Amino acid sequence: MHSTTMDFVPIALMFLVATGFVAGTMAVTHLLGPNRKTKIKQESFECGIEPQGDARIPFSIKYFLVAILFVLFDVEVIFMYPWAVNFRGLGILGFVEMMTFVAFFLIGFVYILKKGALKWE
Amino acid sequence: MGVTTTVENSPAGYGGPGFFATSLDKAVGMARKNSIWPLPFATSCCGIEFMATMASHYDLGRFGSERLSFSPRQADLLMVMGTISKKMGPILRQVYEQMAEPKWVLSMGACASSGGIFDTYSVLQGIDRIMPVDVYIPGCPPRPEQVIDGLLQIQKLVENESLRRRNSQEYKALQAKYGLE
Numbered sequence: 001m002h003s004t005t006m007d008f009v010p011i012a013l014m015f016l017v018a019t020g021f022v023a024g025t026m027a028v029t030h031l032l033g034p035n036r037k038t039k040i041k042q043e044s045f046e047c048g049i050e051p052q053g054d055a056r057i058p059f060s061i062k063y064f065l066v067a068i069l070f071v072l073f074d075v076e077v078i079f080m081y082p083w084a085v086n087f088r089g090l091g092i093l094g095f096v097e098m099m100t101f102v103a104f105f106l107i108g109f110v111y112i113l114k115k116g117a118l119k120w121e
Numbered sequence: 122m123g124v125t126t127t128v129e130n131s132p133a134g135y136g137g138p139g140f141f142a143t144s145l146d147k148a149v150g151m152a153r154k155n156s157i158w159p160l161p162f163a164t165s166c167c168g169i170e171f172m173a174t175m176a177s178h179y180d181l182g183r184f185g186s187e188r189l190s191f192s193p194r195q196a197d198l199l200m201v202m203g204t205i206s207k208k209m210g211p212i213l214r215q216v217y218e219q220m221a222e223p224k225w226v227l228s229m230g231a232c233a234s235s236g237g238i239f240d241t242y243s244v245l246q247g248i249d250r251i252m253p254v255d256v257y258i259p260g261c262p263p264r265p266e267q268v269i270d271g272l273l274q275i276q277k278l279v280e281n282e283s284l285r286r287r288n289s290q291e292y293k294a295l296q297a298k299y300g301l302e
Contacts, residue, residue, distance in 0.1 A: 034287075038302040040218040045192055048212035048219075 065117055076105050146284050153197070153223070154280040155185040157272070160196035160220070162213060164203030167230040167262040171202050174265040184272055193219040198275060204232040205245045217252045218301060222287050225275055228254045229268060231261040253295055 044051050083090065083098050090097075112118065132151055134143030159181075163171055175181050175189070190196035193216050205213055217226065228248055231237035234257045236246035248254060255278055258271040286292055296302070 034222075036222055036287075036302075038218065040215065040302070041221075043219070045194065045219055048215040 062120060069112060069117065073105070073109070076102070149284060150280040150282065153282075154276045157184075157186045157197045157225075157275065157279065158188050158190040158195055159186055159198040159200045159227075159272075160190050160193055160216070162199060162201045162203075162216065164205060164209065165232065167202035167233070170262040170265060171200065171229070171268060174268040179265040179269060181269065181272065184269070184276065186272060193217075194221060196220050197224060197279075198272075199224065199226045200229060201226065201233045201248050202229040204237065204239055205248055206243050207245050208243075210245050210248075210251050213248065214251045223279075223282065225255045225278060226252060227256045227258065227271055227275055229258045229271065230263055231259065234259070237261060252299055252301075 044055070046052075079101070080098070083094065087094070131141070132143050132147035134141060134147065136142065161168065161171060163169075173179060175187070181187060186198075193199075197220075199217055199220060201213065217224070226248075228234045232239060232244070233248050234254075236244050238261075240246070245251070256271050256274045258267050260267055263271075283289075
């Protein structure tokens with residue numbers, strides 16, 4: 001089947017209408033919606049107490065590092081659930097594959113331990 | 122279990138088989154009335170009574186208010202429950218001012234409404250000295266049934282409030298009285 005550039009005009013039109021609708025409704029709600037902005041209302045909410053300092057302060061990267069390592073090993077455990085359910089069905093091959101997978105992760109675990117990523121102090 | 126809108130308790134309007142038409146005021150009023158998000162400002166024993174009101178026995182969720190808002194940004198109703206000391210006053214006022222319109226205030230118990238037994242130098246003699254109050258609940262502390270009654274009174278106000286009320290001269294005068302913007 002031969003297609004021309006003209007065949008894609010409806011798709012372009014659809015994209016135009018989709019973005020136009022979103023932008024249009026957002027603009028209209030912001031313009032027509034009633035609002036009352038006061039200085040106190042715009043302040044950040046600190047349970048009614050005067051805000052102290054800035055929220056953008058540097059904090060230790062360790063929180064992030066530990067959290068991301070947790071996610072990694074968490075996912076490993078998630079993979080074990082379907083494997084455990086189909087343990088008999090997958091047989092010895094499945095067992096070997098899982099052990100390989102765990103071994104790879106163990107190497108990673110040894111690596112982060114040696115790097116001292118889990119040392120908090 | 123929410124309140125089912127049947128023909129009996131639907132707002133006045135024009136209806137036929139498969140359709141119903143009413144004014145925007147009434148439709149908005151009905152929607153607002155049945156989904157009030159309260160901000161609990163509990164400072165003493167009235168707060169404990171409020172916890173009972175929210176729990177399974179009394180279940181404020183039946184009236185569409187199970188979603189408490191701990192930020193004033195999304196709250197419709199400020200529930201002041203307990204003794205407000207003069208030092209707490211500005212904090213309460215800040216919370217009230219940070220709520221988005223339309224907003225309502227419910228004063229629960231003797232302390233919030235009038236200072237109660239604490240007729241001393243340190244206690245605010247009623248929160249209506251710093252902000253407009255819509256409904257007062259008497260009692261020390263009030264029973265959960267009274268809190269429910271208070272919320273139903275608020276619902277009546279919400280249902281019947283005109284969409285233009287917050288722009289009226291009356292409302293502006295009320296705000297000016299309390300020095301609110």
